[in-house]
Amino acid sequence: QAKHCSGGAYCVYAPDLEHRDDVSTTMEGRLKQALARNTFTLHYQPVIDLRTGAIRGAEALLRFGAEDCEALGPGLFIPVAESSGLIGAVGEWVTAEACRQHVAWAAAGLEPVPIAINVSPIQFRQRRFAQRLADILRECGMNPASLQLEITESAVMDNADDAAEILAAVRALGVKVVLDGFGTGCSSLVHLGSLPLDKLKIDRSFVQGITQDSTSRAVVEAVIALGRTLGLEVVAEGIESGDTLAYLKTHGCDQAQGYFLGRPLPRDEFARQFLSKGSQS
Numbered sequence: 001q002a003k004h005c006s007g008g009a010y011c012v013y014a015p016d017l018e019h020r021d022d023v024s025t026t027m028e029g030r031l032k033q034a035l036a037r038n039t040f041t042l043h044y045q046p047v048i049d050l051r052t053g054a055i056r057g058a059e060a061l062l063r064f065g066a067e068d069c070e071a072l073g074p075g076l077f078i079p080v081a082e083s084s085g086l087i088g089a090v091g092e093w094v095t096a097e098a099c100r101q102h103v104a105w106a107a108a109g110l111e112p113v114p115i116a117i118n119v120s121p122i123q124f125r126q127r128r129f130a131q132r133l134a135d136i137l138r139e140c141g142m143n144p145a146s147l148q149l150e151i152t153e154s155a156v157m158d159n160a161d162d163a164a165e166i167l168a169a170v171r172a173l174g175v176k177v178v179l180d181g182f183g184t185g186c187s188s189l190v191h192l193g194s195l196p197l198d199k200l201k202i203d204r205s206f207v208q209g210i211t212q213d214s215t216s217r218a219v220v221e222a223v224i225a226l227g228r229t230l231g232l233e234v235v236a237e238g239i240e241s242g243d244t245l246a247y248l249k250t251h252g253c254d255q256a257q258g259y260f261l262g263r264p265l266p267r268d269e270f271a272r273q274f275l276s277k278g279s280q281s
């Protein structure tokens with residue numbers, strides 16, 4: 001249950017069972033309501049090419065502007081969606097919304113960038129995941145090559161054979177796959193080499209340690225080298241300073257994301273700041 005507390009306001013509550021149940025029941029109700037009333041939103045954070053400085057993509061991050069205007073982070077409500085069986089519906093909403101947004105930006109004459117969405121391990125393992133993804137892409141008229149799925153190490157490493165099959169089906173659609181939070185789980189390097197992936201995202205705990213400890217630097221450099229060997233792009237997340245950015249650039253990291261380069265923004269604000277007018281979609 002500690003997960004429910006990471007960065008969440010609910011840490012102030014006494015960790016007794018009754019309270020926890022109250023919180024999740026209420027939260028579950030609110031999640032259902034948000035689905036029914038379509039009050040979830042996505043914010044978008046830019047992903048920048050470290051060689052050219054150009055924008056290469058956007059990560060869509062789920063926001064839950066509750067009725068009472070209390071903003072709850074996904075670190076708090078995603079675990080509730082997972083434990084209450086709502087994650088499938090939430091995940092499909094996120095997928096469809098990201099696709100609709102991409103198509104809408106192109107229709108508005110903007111040059112949209114590829115969008116990355118986060119996929120819960122539970123959602124990823126649901127039956128017909130790839131089929132549902134294909135349906136949504138078709139319904140939205142989305143170019144699959146402009147969609148990336150961010151999955152965690154635990155989603156692919158527990159039962160790697162099944163995972164490889166799902167990933168292959170996803171990539172057969174033309175959708176790209178990013179391994180998120182890389183370095184925090186327990187990836188087997190043997191499996192990593194055989195999994196159909198496109199990109200490794202170095203976890204921000206290592207990225208933020210770059211300026212502080214040599215262990216983090218060693219991990220970051222090893223992941224960059226690993227990515228190169230396996231032919232995968234490497235993106236670093238959580239860049240909060242120019243020093244960190246310079247280090248990553250010097251050490252050959254491909255892409256970067258973080259508050260220093262751009263915070264997650266509501267869609268219109270993101271488009272205004274980061275999307276250029278273009279003819280191409």
Ligand code: C2E
Nearest residue numbers: 061062073074075078094118119120238239240258259264
């Ligand atoms: P993540 O996928 O690793 O996303 C990155 C998180 O780091 C985001 O937090 C983002 O706002 C934050 N971040 C970005 N740059 C910086 C930085 O420079 N410094 C710091 N300290 N933080 C930074 P957020 O939006 O609260 O999301 C937390 C996690 O919730 C995500 O981690 C992801 O695992 C999950 N999540 C978010 N949206 C979704 C979703 O639509 N579906 C699912 N299943 N999970 C989601």
Ligand code: MG
Nearest residue numbers: 059118150180
């Ligand atoms: Mg992510």
Ligand code: MG
Nearest residue numbers: 180181203237
């Ligand atoms: Mg991450």
